[in-house]
Amino acid sequence: GFWKKFSEYREQATVYYKQRFIILLKGKAPNDYYVWSSYPLLNHAEEIHIRIAVLEEYESDFNDDGKPDLIEINVTFPIEERDKIFGVFYMFLFDYQLDERSRFSMETAILDDLDHAAESSSVTVSGDLWLDQAAPLWSSGRDPDHGGALINESNLDLAQYNPTTILLRNSFRNFTTTLKRKSIAWMPKRADNNNFVLHLSLRIVEQQLLYRTGLLELLKWAWIQYFACFIIIHYFVNKLRQFLFENHLLSTIIVRPNHLNELQR
Template sequence: MVEVYAEPLCRRHYSSLLSWAVVVRLLLLIIAIACALVIAYATGGFWVQIKPTMDQATVQYTQDALLLIEGGSPGMEQIWSTNSLINAQFSEEFIPASVQTSVEDTNYDGKPDVINFVARVQSSTPVYGVKVLLQFQYGFFNLVRVQMYSLAYFSASTGTPGGVLYVDGDLNLVQRSPINDMSYNGVYNYPILNSQPPNTLQSVQAPSQLLFEDIIADYKTRNYTTTYSNVYPVWKAGSGNTFELKMVVRIPPNQMIWYRPQTIEMLKNAWIQFLATFIVLWWLYSYVEQFIFFFRLVSTRVASDLHPKMQRF
């Protein structure tokens, strides 16, 4: 003989609504819910208020730059900028520059992966140091929606005159606070290297000094910035006064972004954590119920499937 079907037989316990049996059943249910909430919360991951995501930023070079060439002693600085007002302010220190820029999209996804910036100057003195600021329009438009103007800053100096400086680095996002999920953020979507406030002219001290530290300090007060990091510079010595800066800015394809999820997403994750814990606890409490009702610790009326009721026709 082969078993082809099985029917479970039950013993059903009945009681009035106002009885100790109902109180015990409700008490066990409440304890299971409370313990599931406590365990899910205490073990972490129950109410996730900050979550990470990965995305590639859409970056565009705004054709705004600021270049400071340093000589062998103080007072021998030379300045070039895309801002005509700054060039006029530093007319005596102004140095013409030949600039070339190019964009590379290596994976053909419509987003720039590499931005190349090349500047060539004919300095009146040997070049011992250089400071450069490049401005970009930087944004994310998927799960996190933020658009802003950002900067890439780099500084290098040496004890010998330089002819070529090659630098390769990544443009990474820096956050002081998480970004709200699915909410457009454009609070910093205004140019930094321009002639309108807030502008770099606020950092001009005296007729011939431009303080990069003031520009950087004002920029670093923002909640969201970019930094030119993971930099590999190569400084080549030069015998003449011709200097060439080659700057490669790479946009990481998997930028880590910390965001604040919406309430419905936090509730969904919390519900999964609670349900997974509650099922295990309720399975354990079922044995407690079985012990209570099997040994008749509370008064109930029992109906067994082993003794079916008489059929009436």
């Protein structure tokens, strides 16, 4: 119709790692797992399952525009020969910002729950960081925070750290981030390997974003469409009128000025 309520534009988000994470290595049995996180409450509660890991993070800005184009996170867990790793749950929190139209900022998570049939010594996950929208962005101004913090550190309820709870709570948000063109590669366990390594590689690319048009843009598009329709209709009406009169398809009465004066006397 005339009223274009939504439109699209392209922007690359500004994304930074917040140094907040939860990683759970899964063994064969339900109670056979190891945990390491940035949350002291969770680490204390899972003391017998804690396995302290080394986390390294790298950011790359290939075009020098001040925005990271690639974020890489490597997490190395020391494991023993008897440890058998068949899966991993991970959650990393990021600060996600857009500013080309509305000023949009939120805490977002990259998280997944992966399983593998064979024992593994590492898993590499890579993909394009992608904003998944259940609602349009604002056209301008400050877009309010959506969803707040995924983990409330002032809350002492341990249930919020449960992987199923985290996945469910994240799915209820209007704005989430996922990995597009995602690839997952597992490496089998070797006898001489005493580590399990999680590699995460995020490419931050420009993407198409949906937003709600503002009043001026709404009126502009309505006027453009109205004017275009008016020109087309006006052209065809003139052509039709010219055709009808030139081919004498309609009866016409020609009134000359002198004859009109005589009739008025």
